[in-house]
Amino acid sequence: MKKVFVVEKEDNVGTAVGEAIRAGETVGTEGRVTDVTVVARADIAYGHKIALRPIARGEQVIKYGLSIGTATQDILPGDHVHVHNVESNRGRGDRAAAQAQKGAEQP
Amino acid sequence: MTEFWGYVRPDGSAGARNHVLILSGTVYANKVCDKVAGLVHGAVAITHPLGRCQVRPDLRMTRLFLSNTGINPNVGAVVVIDHFREEGATAEDIAHDIQQASGKPVAVVNIRESGGMIAALEQGVRYAADFARALSDLRREPVPLSRLLFGTECGTSDTTSGLASNPATGICADRIIAEGGRAILAECTEWMGCEEWLTSRAATPEIAQQIIAGVQHMEQRALASGEDIRGSQPTGDNMVGGLTTIEEKSMGAVKKGGSAPVVGYLEIAERPASTEPGLYVMYGPGHGAESISSMAAAGCQVLVFSTGGGHTASHPIMPTIKVTGNARSFELMRDTVELDVSGVLRGELTLEEAGRMIFDEVVAVASGRLTKSEALRDDNSFAIHRVGISI
Numbered sequence: 001m002k003k004v005f006v007v008e009k010e011d012n013v014g015t016a017v018g019e020a021i022r023a024g025e026t027v028g029t030e031g032r033v034t035d036v037t038v039v040a041r042a043d044i045a046y047g048h049k050i051a052l053r054p055i056a057r058g059e060q061v062i063k064y065g066l067s068i069g070t071a072t073q074d075i076l077p078g079d080h081v082h083v084h085n086v087e088s089n090r091g092r093g094d095r096a097a098a099q100a101q102k103g104a105e106q107p
Numbered sequence: 108m109t110e111f112w113g114y115v116r117p118d119g120s121a122g123a124r125n126h127v128l129i130l131s132g133t134v135y136a137n138k139v140c141d142k143v144a145g146l147v148h149g150a151v152a153i154t155h156p157l158g159r160c161q162v163r164p165d166l167r168m169t170r171l172f173l174s175n176t177g178i179n180p181n182v183g184a185v186v187v188i189d190h191f192r193e194e195g196a197t198a199e200d201i202a203h204d205i206q207q208a209s210g211k212p213v214a215v216v217n218i219r220e221s222g223g224m225i226a227a228l229e230q231g232v233r234y235a236a237d238f239a240r241a242l243s244d245l246r247r248e249p250v251p252l253s254r255l256l257f258g259t260e261c262g263t264s265d266t267t268s269g270l271a272s273n274p275a276t277g278i279c280a281d282r283i284i285a286e287g288g289r290a291i292l293a294e295c296t297e298w299m300g301c302e303e304w305l306t307s308r309a310a311t312p313e314i315a316q317q318i319i320a321g322v323q324h325m326e327q328r329a330l331a332s333g334e335d336i337r338g339s340q341p342t343g344d345n346m347v348g349g350l351t352t353i354e355e356k357s358m359g360a361v362k363k364g365g366s367a368p369v370v371g372y373l374e375i376a377e378r379p380a381s382t383e384p385g386l387y388v389m390y391g392p393g394h395g396a397e398s399i400s401s402m403a404a405a406g407c408q409v410l411v412f413s414t415g416g417g418h419t420a421s422h423p424i425m426p427t428i429k430v431t432g433n434a435r436s437f438e439l440m441r442d443t444v445e446l447d448v449s450g451v452l453r454g455e456l457t458l459e460e461a462g463r464m465i466f467d468e469v470v471a472v473a474s475g476r477l478t479k480s481e482a483l484r485d486d487n488s489f490a491i492h493r494v495g496i497s498i
Contacts, residue, residue: 003454005452007270015266015270015349016349017267017270017452018453031270031451034454046266046349047266049351061351063358064269066304066354068351068354068358069355082346082349082351083346083351088300088351088353089352089354090352090353090354
């Protein structure tokens, strides 16, 4: 069984660090969580994250035992977790820069 | 409690090495320094392109880096070489700083005053050889880890860095701190996005404010030079690699500092005034050589450099241990990388075990084991942070 790596036990996502994972494959966990299995609902490339638990829209995505952002839609176990369903809590730098630019242009 | 075998200095600090440092005051003395160091047992040269025609804040920065590097307990004695006495960061200023702060033997060679290049070379070699013989009488003795100041750095990072080598380095930092030691986390550009994790660990509200201000200051400096370092984070390449947010990217980096309370905020290359155990965060750029040099100037005796792609970074007087979580990088870069913790990602090694491997290597290196880069005399990473332009 292919496995994803989980840094801290609070994490609700794991990271693919071996072979790429194909949709439909059963995936186990390595690291500080070793007893979870999920069925991948999408292809998960090396370095990408997969949800280990349901993460409701508005809930925090946890990696390193800390929030790395907020779910922008309901995420199911086995889903690919990335920019399409997670938003930074710090705001997107490019948007903040655009905002600042707009502010600077005002008289 | 763990001890390491160190050289106890006049000021009570403990060195992991016993170097005679040949320190260049200006770019124009670099070659003489290299020649002196090449002729004397145990001597190591530190050279750089600065020290002349710099704006005042930069002259102060140059002096700070050079003086504090000489004060580092890994240095037993110093020969400072300059070509001519000018205002600014002179050899005399630097020698004075080192002597005042540490009480260690320091000599100055002025190329012009000694009668030229060849006479200066003779004078420098004589000082250095005398120092080398005197220092050879020193014996290592057991000292507690409370006298260790441990540096952390990461560079040429990849997916494995944030998952394996950085968290394992953090576990090592936590262990050193638990045993009464201190650790430094620098590279404040990489705190961007996880300031709150650091401020939540700050021992005082003032430290928390300094952390926020430090990140903002670096960001403003970058903006002033036309570079928006926040706007592009994480980068397109990062996203292709699987990093989703700036928080995720930064936490992967900041993990190498461990999870201990942040007990002090340091300006770049500043020596901590306190011996309180804990994590000290230091202002400075992500530039590897500058960052490593700023921690050596702060007094770190050993540094762990966590790398994904593998690395050659090694400071002239501060042993620089390289650790990777990427098995392929270890194969390719095994001449200069000490530890392979890729077993963490294959489930063959726990993060705790990897942390212990790093800790054991740190104690061994602090006690005299050569790093791979030291064995090859590949000391490539000395660089002074710059504030302004050359004038």
